[in-house]
Amino acid sequence: MSKENQENLPAIPKKTEAKTLVEKYRSTNQLVYVNEEDLNTQMMFLPEVVIVNSTPDEFHNISGKFMPKRHQTDRIGEAAGIVFLENGCGTRTEQVDGHTVYVGSAQAKKRMPDGTWKTSSVCEYEFDPVKRCEEDNLRAKTPKSETDQKLALLTYQKFGRARASTGARLRVIRELTGMPTAIEAKDLKKSMVFCRIALNTDALLQQPELRDTAVKLALGAKEQIYGPEKQLEHKPKYEVSENGEDEEIPFDSAPEPEADPKQEEIEEGIKYLRALAVIPYLHKEARILALGEINNAEHDLDKIDEIIGRVEGWLNLPDVIKKHGKFNKAKLMQGVTS
16 A cells, blocks of 8 residues: 555645635545535634545455445544544444344544534444355355355454444444445545544634633633533433343443543543643643643543643743743642632
């Protein structure tokens, strides 16, 4: 695979350049999955147009239709700004006609041009190794030998869980972007064009009215700006165990989950970043770094610790200490909690 096909083109942050780029690819009959409204963001946000190039070996051939493999599906999701929700993703096995079938489920959300998040439904994808092998053999110009059929079945069983997971994730991407589940053979080498929404950090920090909004975001006042997040309308009645057992546990009778120490550390880290982000003399790049992590849909503890270290590094530069005094974390957090 060439380097060109491994990397996305640089994201285009300006609205006019984004529209020009989309029209350029649309005029050459590429695979454009961007609507006009996707580019009409409010002032706090900017559209980023991302190009994904492909090669035929990055797709599964399913009866003449081509479905992206796992790594290509992940690239597409990232290009479209899709964030998969851990609680909505997983795989399970079911017994069908005496053999094992793999069922993947996935759910994700995507930031919209107005800054709100759109959450997908929980999508499922069933992968049946036995039926897939039977279909392949029936469609083959020359019937496969018994040995070849057994080898094909073993391969499908080996990667059945991964294929089910990829299929479910692709269905979520299709729901949130409008792209088809499968690609035609003639389109495999075409560029795929997506749009994701990014925070306009320069405008937030340069304009007083937007800077105030950024501070509110940093302090956690999201509901004052966008209103409360939408909750899922349908709550499943039963929780199904991952080990494939038939026992169903009503949610109402399930024990209360214990507090997750890691999640508590993440919440403390975000709280600290919020306090750091509103320090008046904080360097612009450090503020952008902190705000970016605060407004991420999903948080990683190691990433939070890394950003905290970098922001504190700016605050502890000799020139900063000379002008504003030595940074005191305890004093800063005391002001936040008092």
